[in-house]
Amino acid sequence: MIAPKISIENVSQLFYKSGSPFVVLDNFSMEIAKNEFVTVVGTSGCGKSTLLNIVGGLVEPSDGQVCIDGIPIDGPGRDRGFVFQSYSLFEWLNVERNIFFSLKKSAMKEREKKETVRHYINAVGLSGFEKAYPRELSGGMRQRVAIARALVYKPEVLLMDEPFGALDSQTRGMMQELLLQVWEEHKTTVLFITHDVDEAIFISDRVVVMSARPGRLKLEKTIELTRPRSYEITTEQLFMDAKKELIGSIREETLKTMAVPSGS
Amino acid sequence: MKIMSKNRKEQKLSISRTGIPKRGKVKFFALREDIPRNIYILGGAVFIGLVLVAWQLITAFGLVRPLFLPAPVDVIVEGGRQIREGILYADASASIYRIVMGWGFATLFAVPIGILMGSFKFFEGLFEPFIDIVRYMPVVALIPLTILWAGIGDFQKFLILFIGTFFQQVLMIMDNVKQVPVSLIRVGQTLGLSRIEILKSIVLPSAFPGVWDTFRITMGWTWTYLVVAELVAADKGLGRRIMDAQRYLATDTIIFGILFIGLLGLITDYLFKLSGRFLFKWNRGS
Numbered sequence: 102m103i104a105p106k107i108s109i110e111n112v113s114q115l116f117y118k119s120g121s122p123f124v125v126l127d128n129f130s131m132e133i134a135k136n137e138f139v140t141v142v143g144t145s146g147c148g149k150s151t152l153l154n155i156v157g158g159l160v161e162p163s164d165g166q167v168c169i170d171g172i173p174i175d176g177p178g179r180d181r182g183f184v185f186q187s188y189s190l191f192e193w194l195n196v197e198r199n200i201f202f203s204l205k206k207s208a209m210k211e212r213e214k215k216e217t218v219r220h221y222i223n224a225v226g227l228s229g230f231e232k233a234y235p236r237e238l239s240g241g242m243r244q245r246v247a248i249a250r251a252l253v254y255k256p257e258v259l260l261m262d263e264p265f266g267a268l269d270s271q272t273r274g275m276m277q278e279l280l281l282q283v284w285e286e287h288k289t290t291v292l293f294i295t296h297d298v299d300e301a302i303f304i305s306d307r308v309v310v311m312s313a314r315p316g317r318l319k320l321e322k323t324i325e326l327t328r329p330r331s332y333e334i335t336t337e338q339l340f341m342d343a344k345k346e347l348i349g350s351i352r353e354e355t356l357k358t359m360a361v362p363s364g365s
Numbered sequence: 366m367k368i369m370s371k372n373r374k375e376q377k378l379s380i381s382r383t384g385i386p387k388r389g390k391v392k393f394f395a396l397r398e399d400i401p402r403n404i405y406i407l408g409g410a411v412f413i414g415l416v417l418v419a420w421q422l423i424t425a426f427g428l429v430r431p432l433f434l435p436a437p438v439d440v441i442v443e444g445g446r447q448i449r450e451g452i453l454y455a456d457a458s459a460s461i462y463r464i465v466m467g468w469g470f471a472t473l474f475a476v477p478i479g480i481l482m483g484s485f486k487f488f489e490g491l492f493e494p495f496i497d498i499v500r501y502m503p504v505v506a507l508i509p510l511t512i513l514w515a516g517i518g519d520f521q522k523f524l525i526l527f528i529g530t531f532f533q534q535v536l537m538i539m540d541n542v543k544q545v546p547v548s549l550i551r552v553g554q555t556l557g558l559s560r561i562e563i564l565k566s567i568v569l570p571s572a573f574p575g576v577w578d579t580f581r582i583t584m585g586w587t588w589t590y591l592v593v594a595e596l597v598a599a600d601k602g603l604g605r606r607i608m609d610a611q612r613y614l615a616t617d618t619i620i621f622g623i624l625f626i627g628l629l630g631l632i633t634d635y636l637f638k639l640s641g642r643f644l645f646k647w648n649r650g651s
Binding site: 157158159176177178179181182183185187189191193203205206234236250254 | 546552556567573
């Protein structure tokens with residue numbers, strides 16, 4: 102097998118809450134191949150966002166390490182693009198300039214930069230809105246800007262933290278299809294976080310279920326659905342089976358968190 | 366949710382363009398709803414007019430002796446005298462100069478220090494306790510010390526205005542900077558920007574509208590400290606004129622002075638608002 106793009110090696114994370122420690126991630130290991138689309142699902146508070154922040158280099162793990170191409174990461178870097186749930190756009194810049202911002206440190210020539218920005222604006226279906234400010238856009242459009250901004254400088258890894266969590270279900274469906282479309286065209290390694298099982302199955306090559314706190318790898322499920330995918334696959338047997346298995350697995354974890362009073 | 370807010374925007378638009386919504390009556394007292402712009406402005410003018418009329422009536426019927434409250438006409442006449450004799454111009458230019466310098470120095474220090482305090486916990490911990498102590502010290506009580514330190518020239522006035530402004534302003538700017546969403550800073554970090562670059566190209570522009578508002582508000586406070594600054598050892602200035610008039614019980618001079626300071630304050634406020642609207646076009650709506 103080829104060396105993995107991302108390898109998460111025995112990562113543990115400990116937080117102190119009013120003096121007493123609690124374990125968020127417990128010895129979590131996982132490998133992601135180049136250009137693989139992996140989604141992590143789990144109950145809220147299971148540490149999936151923490152995991153993503155660790156891979157992004159925004160949080161330093163208490164133990165273990167994350168390697169990109171076999172090299173341990175040291176803080177955030179341009180090899181890993183991030184899309185947050187809160188759109189996190191630069192409100193004072195228009196759509197074009199928001200995306201352009203990512204190319205600030207790029208070695209590209211000015212003309213090439215402009216070309217690339219235009220290409221990605223088209224790719225996320227925002228042509229005609231180049232000069233609009235984020236305030237003037239709907240939630241779905243804002244997130245499209247954020248996706249274009251994260252893709253435009255071609256990071257080797259794309260980290261997405263519940264990017265569609267704040268969108269209504271129709272928009273969310275459209276965005277999933279759009280993301281896949283863009284991804285098919287510009288393949289990159291994706292680590293995606295969500296709590297929506299349908300979303301996870303629809304977009305991923307592989308879905309990983311995390312246990313309730315402390316977060317451990319509970320179940321891995323390879324999604325054999327053919328690509329490119331359209332919303333019609335959500336009614337296929339393969340999809341249903343995967344959904345049944347994953348929802349069952351997550352449900353077990355959710356029940357655990359409810360049975361045990363928090364803080365004990 | 367998105368659809369709702371869009372509707373609201375449309376509604377706002379149709380009202381502000383025509384002054385009348387498409388159908389139904391204009392509701393003046395709907396909770397948190399816009400009213401026609403002209404009514405909004407007219408209201409403010411009418412209220413000021415009412416106060417003036419009440420003032421005129423009270424003095425015209427002799428309800429209060431002119432010594433305590435001169436008639437509006439007397440105040441206007443006093444203003445005319447000050448303009449004719451060039452007093453007003455000399456006073457106003459001396460005072461505006463002091464305000465600009467005092468506020469300017471305060472801002473010059475408050476902006477970088479406020480940004481550091483809002484961005485780095487270390488600087489917040491370092492400066493905040495000291496600032497909190499000084500901020501509660503009565504500025505008037507510092508007059509003797511400032512005279513000892515800075516003499517009786519303009520510099521002492523700057524110092525008073527500086528002390529009155531800086532210690533509030535720096536905390537407000539710190540807050541403005543803290544309002545910048547952390548995720549924006551994270552975006553900068555994942556793009557490989559250095560801390561300086563993030564401060565310059567993300568934190569600063571993001572906090573700018575808030576900082577501008579702080580400028581506007583603190584400029585107002587600097588104006589309120591003007592009389593304090595000109596309390597001692599000033600030969601001219603709007604505040605000085607008021608303090609002098611106290612000795613001769615020249616209430617018309619006092620009231621004219623107060624109103625004129627209010628007017629200048631209003632103009633500065635308006636200029637800040639106007640330029641803010643121009644600077645932060647992206648910040649309009651929703």
